[in-house]
Amino acid sequence: MDIGMVGLGRMGANMSRRLLHGGHRITGYDADPQAVSVLQSHGGKAAASLEALVHALVAPRVIWLMLPTSQISNTLSTLAPLLSAGDCVIDGGNTFYQDSIRRARTLGLLGLSFVDVGVSGGVWGRERGYCLMIGGEQAVVQRLEPLFMTLAPASGDDSGAAGAERGFLHCGPAGAGHFVKMVHNGIEYGVMAALAEGFDILRGAGFARRETVGPGIDPAHYAYDFNLADIAEVWRHGSVISSWLLDLSAMSLLLDGDLADFSEQVPDSGAGRWTVRAALDEGVPSPVLTAALYQRFSSRDRDAFGRRLLSALRYQFGGHVAGPGPVPEK
Amino acid sequence: MDIGMVGLGRMGANMSRRLLHGGHRITGYDADPQAVSVLQSHGGKAAASLEALVHALVAPRVIWLMLPTSQISNTLSTLAPLLSAGDCVIDGGNTFYQDSIRRARTLGLLGLSFVDVGVSGGVWGRERGYCLMIGGEQAVVQRLEPLFMTLAPASGDDSGAAGAERGFLHCGPAGAGHFVKMVHNGIEYGVMAALAEGFDILRGAGFARRETVGPGIDPAHYAYDFNLADIAEVWRHGSVISSWLLDLSAMSLLLDGDLADFSEQVPDSGAGRWTVRAALDEGVPSPVLTAALYQRFSSRDRDAFGRRLLSALRYQFGGHVAGPGPVPEK
Amino acid sequence: MDIGMVGLGRMGANMSRRLLHGGHRITGYDADPQAVSVLQSHGGKAAASLEALVHALVAPRVIWLMLPTSQISNTLSTLAPLLSAGDCVIDGGNTFYQDSIRRARTLGLLGLSFVDVGVSGGVWGRERGYCLMIGGEQAVVQRLEPLFMTLAPASGDDSGAAGAERGFLHCGPAGAGHFVKMVHNGIEYGVMAALAEGFDILRGAGFARRETVGPGIDPAHYAYDFNLADIAEVWRHGSVISSWLLDLSAMSLLLDGDLADFSEQVPDSGAGRWTVRAALDEGVPSPVLTAALYQRFSSRDRDAFGRRLLSALRYQFGGHVAGPGPVPEK
C-alpha cells in the first residue's frame, strides 16, 4: 500500500523500514530533515511538509501519525483541511483513548476516517514485529489489513492464522485500540514493579552483615550475597515467571549488576495514570497497578511535603518543637 | 546417578520420569502405593517404606524429597537415623527457607548434607524442563550436577552453556535455593495480579451500558465490549508484556471467556507471605507484591470484621443506630 | 437571615433546626410533604414547590440546596429561571467540585451567585455544629457569614475567634469548598480503614487457638482473646490516635462486639474516587487513601473476574485443566 508516515523518530523510523521491507511505499515527513534523509536512504520518499506529503499521496490516502501525544492535536488541525473525504488518518502513538474517541467523531464530520492503533514492541519491533491493538470502523480497519500484516510479528507466515495470532487485533470502535494499549501499559507497570521489588528483596538479603537486625530477626537468615544477574538468567529457563521483561532484566543486570548508570527517578508516560483512572471510573480495584504507578510518583518526590508533615507530626507528639532528627513514636 | 525419590505426587512423579528418561536410576517411595506403581511402570524401582528406600540405595546416598511443606519435618525425623554420614538429602518443595537453614545445620551435625532446591515449571516441567534454584555447600551441589542437568530445560544441549543459562543455579549456602524460589513466587503473585487487574479493567470497559455513570464521566467512554481472549492472544505476539503467565491467561480465556468454573477464593501457599516478611525484615518496600498477597486474603474474606466496622462507622456518623443500608458519607 | 432550604432529609432538616434555633428564618421545600411538616413544627415556613419557595423569599434571595448529588442539576434547571440577578444559590451537598466550578460559571452568566459548601458533622451536627468548607466569591461568602456562624460549632461564643477556629472557612473560589470537603472525605476513608485494619488484627490475635500456624510462627504468639470494645475505649483516653472516629468505633463495639448486624459490603459515595482522581491528575501518590477506596470496591466483589483469573492461572500451571480446588503454586 501507499502510506504517508508523519513522525520519523525511533518508532516511526523503524516501523517505516519494516513496512518498506514488506513491499509498501512510504512517503515520510518529520520536522527534523535528518530523520527524513534516513528514511530516503532506506527506500522511502521524502516530503518537505505536511502539504507536500498530502499532495504526494493519491486519494483515498492513508496517513500514519507516529508522534508524541502532545503533537497530535496540532498536526491534525493542519492536516484535516488538506485531506479529502474518504482519506484515513491513523494515530499510532500512546494517546489518551478519550481523545481518540473525540477525534474520530470530529474527523468523521469531515468525512475522514480515524483509526487508533496501540503499538507495542519498542526498538525490538523492527526485527521481531509489533503487537498492534486497533480501534475504528470495521470496513476501514479491514482495508488497512495489509499494513497490519506487515507490521505484526507473524508477517512472513502463511499459516492462515487469524489476526490475534499474528499479532494484530481489531479491538472495537474508535478509541478501543488506545484503550487496550493503555491497559497493556498499565499491566507493564505492574510487571516491571513486581520484578523490581523482587530484585530489591534479593539484593537486601544480606543486610544482616551490614546492619543490626531488629527484634525477632535472626541475623543468620539475612546473610546471603546473591548474584542477581545469574538469578535473572536462571528464571528465564523454565520458570513460571519467564517473560520478555525478565529477559530484559537479565540483560540489564548482566551489563552492570549495580545498574549504577540508571536514574532513581522514574517517569510515567500517562498510560499508567489513565489505566488507574479507568479503574476508578469503573469501580474496579487495581491495587497492584496503582502501587506501581505511585512508586514512580514517589521516586520523583511528589510526596515530599507529606513526608515533611509526617516528620512534623513525629516531632509534635515526640516533643520536638522544631528541627529534624530521629524520634521514636510515643 | 542413583536417587531415592520420596513423594510421587504430581511434581515428584513428573520429575522422576524426566530423570529416568535422562538415564538416572530412581527408587521411589510414596505413602500412596498407587503412585509407586506408576513410577514402576515408567522404569523406576519401588520401595515399600522409607527404610526400604534407604536400604535399596548405596552410600553415599542421594534422597530427594518432593513433599508438601507440612510433611518435611516428620519425614526427616524418620529418615535421618537411617542414613549414614556422607549421605545427602534434597528438599525440592516450597519450604520456608529459614526452616531449610535450620535443617541444614541439624543434619550437618549428623554428618549429613542438606540441599534445598526451589523447583519451578509446574506440570509443564516434565517436557519443558524445570527451573532449579539451589542452596547448599559447593562441593555437594557440584556432585549433584548430573541430576540438575537432566531436570533443567536445556538438558539435551551440548552448547557448553553455564548453569544459569541451562536453567539451574547454585544460588548460595543453605536456604539460598528456597529464598530465591520464595522471591520468585512473590514476583509470580505480583505478575498474576497485574494481569488479573488489567483484564478486570478491560472487562469493565462497557459498564456505562449497564450502570449510571458518576459525575465527571462520559458514558461514551465506557461503551466497549472487549473480547478478552483475543486481547490476551494478541499481546502474546510482540508486546512488551509477553510472558508465560500471559500465555496461560490466553489459554484460560479461550476455553471459557467467563472463567465461570473457577473459584473467587484464591489460596496463598506461603511463599507470598514469606516474601513480604523478608521485605519487612529488610526494610524494603514491596507495595506491589504485598497488594497481590492481600488481594488473596481479601478474596477469602479475611477482612470481614473490618468491613463490618466500616459499615458500623458509616451508620454511626450517618445517624443510623443499627441495621444495614446505604448511607452517604457526611 | 431569610433562607430558602431545598431538601429536608436528615442533613437538611437538622441544619434547618440549628438555623432556626439561631434566629434565622427558614422557608423549606422537599418533595416529601412529611419532611416539610416536620420543619413547620420546628418553626419554619413551608413551600409547596420551588416556585412557591422563590416567591416566598425577597430578593436578593439565598437558597440553600441540601440534596443528593444526582438531583442538583435538575433542581438548578428549574430554579435558575425563577431567580433574579443578585440571588444566591448554595450547594451544601457532596457534589463533585468540577461540577460546582461549571455551575458557578453558568449561573454567573445569569447574574446569580453560586456558593459551594462542604458540610461535615453528620447527624451529630445539629447539636455539635457543622464544619463548613466554603467556595465562592469573597463578597458573597461574606454576606452569608451569619449563616455560617450559626451552623458552625462555635456559634455561641463571642471569643472573637476567626472563621477557621469557629468551624467555617472560605477556602477559595468556586469549587474550593467541595474540593476541600472531597479531600476531607478521602482522609476519612483512610482513617476509617486504618482503624478497621487495626481492629481486624486485634481480633485475629488468637488465631493459633483455632488454626494450624504456618512455618516460622510460634502458636504462643497468637493466643490472645482481646476485648475490642475495651481497647477502643482505652485508646480514647490520652492516646495519640484519639479521634472522633475512634469514639464512634468504641460506641459501635460496645453495642455489639461482633458487629453482626452490619454489612460486609461497603459503599463508596464518590468523594473517595474523586480524591484519588485528583491525586492522579496532580501526580501525587496517595497509596493509603487509594487502598482504603479499593477495599470498598473489593468488598462489593468488583474484582470477582480477576480473582477467577487468578484461580484459572493456578490451575493452568498446576496442571488442572478445569474445576476449582486448592493447588499450591509450583
Add this chain to the structure above:
Amino acid sequence: MDIGMVGLGRMGANMSRRLLHGGHRITGYDADPQAVSVLQSHGGKAAASLEALVHALVAPRVIWLMLPTSQISNTLSTLAPLLSAGDCVIDGGNTFYQDSIRRARTLGLLGLSFVDVGVSGGVWGRERGYCLMIGGEQAVVQRLEPLFMTLAPASGDDSGAAGAERGFLHCGPAGAGHFVKMVHNGIEYGVMAALAEGFDILRGAGFARRETVGPGIDPAHYAYDFNLADIAEVWRHGSVISSWLLDLSAMSLLLDGDLADFSEQVPDSGAGRWTVRAALDEGVPSPVLTAALYQRFSSRDRDAFGRRLLSALRYQFGGHVAGPGPVPEK
C-alpha cells in the same frame, strides 16, 4: 507506692513527675547523671546504679523500665540476679511483644513478675495523662493499679469509671500490652499517612498554574491556592476527621506552612513493621497500614535499586543501551 524508675529520658522523666505529683515515691536511675539530678529536683530519690536502686527499694519491689528497645535485654540481665522472688518488673517501652512473652516466661522461672505496658501520649502525657495498655497476670496487674490510676488521664476523677474509661486497660496475659500498643502505633502510621496524603493533594491543587496538564485534564480544575493551616484548623471543629493528630497537624502548619525545617526521610520505629508482620501471620489484609509503612521505607530510598531497574528496563525496551533520560513506554 514505692517505685524504682530505670530510664529518665523524655518519657521516663515526665512519667516520674506525674507519679510524684500523684503522691508516689520514686527512686530513679539513668546512665546520664544529669537526668537523675532533674528527677531529684522534682522530689524523687537518686540511685547511682541498678544495684543501688534495688537496695533502695523494699521487697516486693516494683521497678519500671522506660528504656529504648535495644537496652531492655542487657538491663534485665543485670537486674534479674539482684531481685528477689515476688518482685515485679514493668517494661513500659515500645518493645516487640514476642520478646515480652519470652521475658515474662524467663523471669517467671526466677519467681519474678513481668508486666508489659504500652504507653501512649508523648510529651503531652505529663499534663494530659497517658493511655496505658497492660499485659500480665491478673493479680500482679491489680496490685499495680494505683500507679496506673495516677498515670492515666482521668487520674483525678472519682467518677467510679472503670479502667478503660480512665485510660488504662489490662488487655490480657504477657505481651498483650505491647501487642495492643503495637497495633495502636500501626493505626497511628495509617492515620498520619492519610493526613499527609490529603494535605499533599490540597497542596497540589494549583499545579495547573505551574505545569502543563495532561490529556483529559482541564487546567481550571487545578488552579487553587489553599491555605493548609486554615484548612487543618477548620477541620478540627465539628468534622468527622477531628482527631489529636489533626490538632498536631494544625499546630505544625500554623508554625510553618511549608514545614521547611522537617526531614523528608521518615524513620520507622519498629511497631509499624511488627503490626504488618502480625497481619501476615494472621492472614489478615492490612493494605492501608502497610502502605503507610512502605512510604516511610521509600522516603529513605530503600527501593533505590529497584527504581534503577525500572529505569534500566525502560531503556532496554525503549532502545537505550545506557545512560539516563526520559523515554516514553513503548
